[in-house]
Amino acid sequence: MFIPRGGKKLLLTTVALTALSSMAFAEGEVSELESVKEELQTNMNILWTAMAAFLVFFMQPGFAMVEAGFTRAKNVCNIMMKNLMDFSIGSVMWWLIGFGLMFGAGGTFIGGGSHIATSDYSASPLNWTFFIFQCVFAGTAATIVSGAMAERTKFTSYLLYSVVICGVIYPISGHWAWGSLFGVSEGWLEGKGFLDFAGSTVVHSCGAWLALAGAITLGPRIGKYSPDGKSKAILGHNIPMATLGVFILWFGWFGFNPGSTTEASSAIGYIAVTTNLAAAAGAITALLTSWIRFGKPDTGMSLNGVLAGLVAITAGCDCVSLPGALIIGAIAGILVVLSVEFIDKVLKIDDPVGAVSVHGVCGVWGTLALCFFMNEPAEGYSAMSQLATQLTGVGAMFLWAFGGGMILFNVIKYTIGLRTSREEEIKGLDLGEHGNEGYAGFQIFLNQ
Amino acid sequence: MFIPRGGKKLLLTTVALTALSSMAFAEGEVSELESVKEELQTNMNILWTAMAAFLVFFMQPGFAMVEAGFTRAKNVCNIMMKNLMDFSIGSVMWWLIGFGLMFGAGGTFIGGGSHIATSDYSASPLNWTFFIFQCVFAGTAATIVSGAMAERTKFTSYLLYSVVICGVIYPISGHWAWGSLFGVSEGWLEGKGFLDFAGSTVVHSCGAWLALAGAITLGPRIGKYSPDGKSKAILGHNIPMATLGVFILWFGWFGFNPGSTTEASSAIGYIAVTTNLAAAAGAITALLTSWIRFGKPDTGMSLNGVLAGLVAITAGCDCVSLPGALIIGAIAGILVVLSVEFIDKVLKIDDPVGAVSVHGVCGVWGTLALCFFMNEPAEGYSAMSQLATQLTGVGAMFLWAFGGGMILFNVIKYTIGLRTSREEEIKGLDLGEHGNEGYAGFQIFLNQ
Amino acid sequence: MFIPRGGKKLLLTTVALTALSSMAFAEGEVSELESVKEELQTNMNILWTAMAAFLVFFMQPGFAMVEAGFTRAKNVCNIMMKNLMDFSIGSVMWWLIGFGLMFGAGGTFIGGGSHIATSDYSASPLNWTFFIFQCVFAGTAATIVSGAMAERTKFTSYLLYSVVICGVIYPISGHWAWGSLFGVSEGWLEGKGFLDFAGSTVVHSCGAWLALAGAITLGPRIGKYSPDGKSKAILGHNIPMATLGVFILWFGWFGFNPGSTTEASSAIGYIAVTTNLAAAAGAITALLTSWIRFGKPDTGMSLNGVLAGLVAITAGCDCVSLPGALIIGAIAGILVVLSVEFIDKVLKIDDPVGAVSVHGVCGVWGTLALCFFMNEPAEGYSAMSQLATQLTGVGAMFLWAFGGGMILFNVIKYTIGLRTSREEEIKGLDLGEHGNEGYAGFQIFLNQ
């Protein structure tokens, strides 16, 4: 089950080789069996990959519920709209250019134009399933940013951002690590042996560093810091909604990680187990850490702990041992609590849902940690040299996504503007940006 | 992948032919391979169809959340009950008579009694999976009506309606277009070459025209129109709930459309892509249309836009090109906004959730539009002659469902009564019909 | 499709036999076909079992939503936390010792240490998928208890309980009926021919009798009974949330029951149909029963009716006839209403969500009822002798889970304490146990 380097690529190559061999011996009986076997296995892979894609799609409302639950009632329509539109715009951009840039024939830095807005699906039976699977991954990266920029971002500017991330930023860095999965191109990072099975770095850190850039460029919400710089809590308005969101994400992650096999094989079960153990461990340690630090077991932090564990295991879910999965998740659960506090109280960056800590810090942790918990390391495997490769990948992603994000958000800031007016922020973005109300009839205190 | 006429029927026929041929050559080695292949493929088809059925089942809470979110808090228990009971009653009716009428041996207008309340599942291994898949489709058609009749319908009358739609109305018109899918009967519409892969007309328009009949027969909610006939807004009480509902429906639609292959094949991926593109395009254009018309990007309309795109692509999701899917969805997103306004302000029919616009208008649009966006039209294919066939189907469905609905709802109106008392409507159906309260403890303004 | 005795065990044995035979004739061509067939079928089984496991996992938020919806707003964070942590702790305990005790080599009363905290997955390709599937079943049993103990249990004590149920109580009784499913051990109950396909007794009754012990040991919530012993209603704060929960559970049950085949075969479809019919029938009869008894169709009871039907059909979903499924569900829907009233008004045990009635009473009903509704009883099958066996299983489970529960909860009560302080209960556990607030900003009447 351990897939030494290059991750999922090899799987596809094997399939291709099998296809080749079965063509070569087309006359023999065995090869007929081979070709029937391959046809059936391909249909199964399609079935599995499609189901996994649907599960990953379902993470979209998960993100929306978590973000909305952790923020105020007066912005809930705006948050719903952002989550709806970033996926919608992302889907269209992905078809127009994203997929081509990430997987089309091209160099090691950027994919080519060979699959721009294509309607040709003859190449391989798995292609369109592969396309939709990758599309929902791009949508995940895009939506991570929303939470960190919640409650103060201009809607138009957010739409613009959505165009750029799914169209350009995510596909390019995605090409580096996963370009070869489609079989026509190879990225420089995977060439070095960078391991990121389902995207701790490729998807989650990418989104998180963009989120960090966004949160910094925006500045904190009004009232988040007292004049003397003390952090003040802005309470989330709906904790059961946030909890439902986390459970939906956990559910969707069973598509995200096991689905990244894009193949129906026994690896599915193993990856589901590592994923589940890490999530559970993250919840437990985040609970304990919050208990120790704040005196009571905090609901919000425990929810973040689940997501921390899930993000951290994503890179190595296929190759780490079970105790390794447990430890990776457990440490992520601790890290996320400390990181949320650090970013909030020391760096004084206002990230309402903890997106940077969950997806960025724990994404890095998971990408590096896998080196030390290999289940069945290949002959001659060296944890330290693998760590060097992983560090390269992590660093490259940070430079690309955080740097790109700073440029993007500052360009927006100084052209059409990134932040809503003070008055609009105080009255709520629902009224200001959309003229809508989230909970008509409910009596809600609006004094914050 | 293009399935020229008759939609899914051919797929099944192919399977049947394969089965035949493998029986014919039962002694040879090749045929043993064939039979193993077929056995495995059948198991895979069962697996896929079952999963798709479960996803379609999950659309039920999606509809419930959308309807409840777009209406007032004082009727939320009633709406939950309607959505729960129409599916429950529908499931039982489907087994008792619905399935038999739709798929049993019979004429081209109505199926026969051969599968009434049967417990015999020996005929084909796929049968029961096919049964449950078709059952959740019937449930979908039934539940569409609930939204248009919300906040003023007597509960008993709604239960009665549920008996009739799943037992009689839907199965009969369903037989016309899909009767042959089960292999023992054929409907007159499919005989003409009517194309409706997953049910823009068969399921969605059927529900929508019944909904229209219901809304007309009921009349508008108290306070919906001012004495001088001006439309007044009655605000939905929970927009995040409606959004969750839309995301759940989008998720479920990945069972609805790709699942209609009832076969694990590469078509799944392609259909998922067209479905997703149309939904995304619908969201974007509905957003823009509402922005232009009302000055601000409206949340409710964008949510309707997603559903509009999904309904529209349902008929042609297997056979249109990708740019075609994008255009079909995009125009549906515009249509839905204009249609909601038209029905509300000009026709003055009170449809609280826009069910008629989403499922009716966009259902018709999608059924007709596919003629012009064929991906790989068969030799000699003529868009105009196909359009004529499509128009026949669309018209027949309107006459049947709207006509039948007017008769049904008027019979109910003049016997047991269709509408709750004025006092009950004002106090809320939760108290009046159920003696329950949706949000005990929450302080809610009840002045509307 | 009828699996005479021992349920799923036989399926696996068949696979094992096939594997054996294919090894024996490894040189022949036919056996090559056999081995390809088996390889593909195994991959399909993995795919199916994994998907089913994910659906069953998704029942977790279903339980959380039902419990929270039926209780008060001031305890909603606590309820979310209990549901999050019992699954998290349960997952870790399951890996550490639960799986080993239930399925490891050992005696007929308890499994052995052979699979304690193992990381070895080489034995069989299905193993890890089987592991995660059984893990989410254990999580289901654990979470049932939460509802009956809602709104007054100390959080730390609940965590302790979670450790014990998934680590010890559930695995041991689970071993009795299902120990052989993994193939290395056999329990005494299955040896007797006890039938419980997906766990009406093994999972649901186990949770329910523990819940009963918990509710008794805790005593009723403050204000639940007036000084003269009259039962008073404590209204649930969010009925749409409870409804969403029920729909999620219904959805998840399509993994629970059909998934228990752990094999992609035509049985999936049949089991989905029986499951769906029983749920629908339960909803309808609970609606009618509440209507007759309380004068109006009660939402909460109808929701319980769905769950009652689902729990009842779980034991016999594979082997009863369709009219049988309908009757089993219908009677469960009546039973649950009467049982909720009886437990509340006569026994005066405070079970806020009706967990004991739904999972216990209907679990017993379903386990016994299957004897009389066999679809294709084996030659020489005697309903009465099967009933005797079923009664043994039901009785053993009651003694084990209720007895064990009474000991466990009383030990907790007299050591660290089981119940929160009076003041904390009145102010709400959210503030008291977690220092959190579920719905910040919303104005809620807190006088209950």
Added chain:
Amino acid sequence: MKLIIAYIQPDKLNDVKQSLYKASIFKMSITNALGCGQQMGYHESYRGVDVEVNLLKKLRMEIAVNDAYVEPTIKAIIEGARTGEIGDGKIFIMPMDRCVRIRTGEEGNDAIG
């Protein structure tokens, strides 16, 4: 100056607003309230257990008026809110010493309108 407090049925708000407008009274403040009065409550049932609801949902209006407006205001409220059935509500008239408009700081009769 007087402060008029009125408890009315929630669904009567629009009617009361209309009749107040007709009497040229445009300013008011409204809160949700639960009321216990002659109307004896009703019975909900929840999961089979009877719930006696004796705190009924009411709207509470507060209208500050100059003395000359007291009668027209009372009349208008009664006109809008009366159905003749128990539960129609009550009006309380309280003396008020002063009234200040925050925006301008102006006081008295001018500030009220």
Added chain:
Amino acid sequence: MKLIIAYIQPDKLNDVKQSLYKASIFKMSITNALGCGQQMGYHESYRGVDVEVNLLKKLRMEIAVNDAYVEPTIKAIIEGARTGEIGDGKIFIMPMDRCVRIRTGEEGNDAIG
């Protein structure tokens, strides 16, 4: 006639209602309120950040009574609401000029009850 306004702890409502009933006072109106008083608030924490909650949830009761009922009402409220701990609440007694029953239009002492 007086209008009695009382702020009490939310969980004391039932006790206060009981002791009012015993004193034959059956009519009242209740609203939710946030109160700032001697009770200094408490600390929640939200995602690691301390929240000082100094607006505590209270219930506000309004009871219109005839003069003879003022003392019994005050006594009954105190009896039902007192725990002796900070936060028990306050009672304000306000003069009231008139009281009108909307249903009948009747005024004064009869209208109040």
Added chain:
Amino acid sequence: MKLIIAYIQPDKLNDVKQSLYKASIFKMSITNALGCGQQMGYHESYRGVDVEVNLLKKLRMEIAVNDAYVEPTIKAIIEGARTGEIGDGKIFIMPMDRCVRIRTGEEGNDAIG
């Protein structure tokens, strides 16, 4: 003793609390209210239909004070709540007969603080 009722913009609460604290006024009670005043409301739109919202969300403060505190309280509220724009709100000053502290039963000037 007076009971001061103030209607302010919801987002001004913190500013008003600050300026009241500066004037040594620490006790108050707050409720949500909908207000209809000179500020003419605004327009939302919902699914394409215009919604005229003429009941705006306001906060209602109630502060019981001894006579000497009336002026400082009014001044502090104005200071905290004034923006100069329509909708800033109103202050009503009502006579109050008595004030009772539930915890101790003490009355009058001492009970208020």
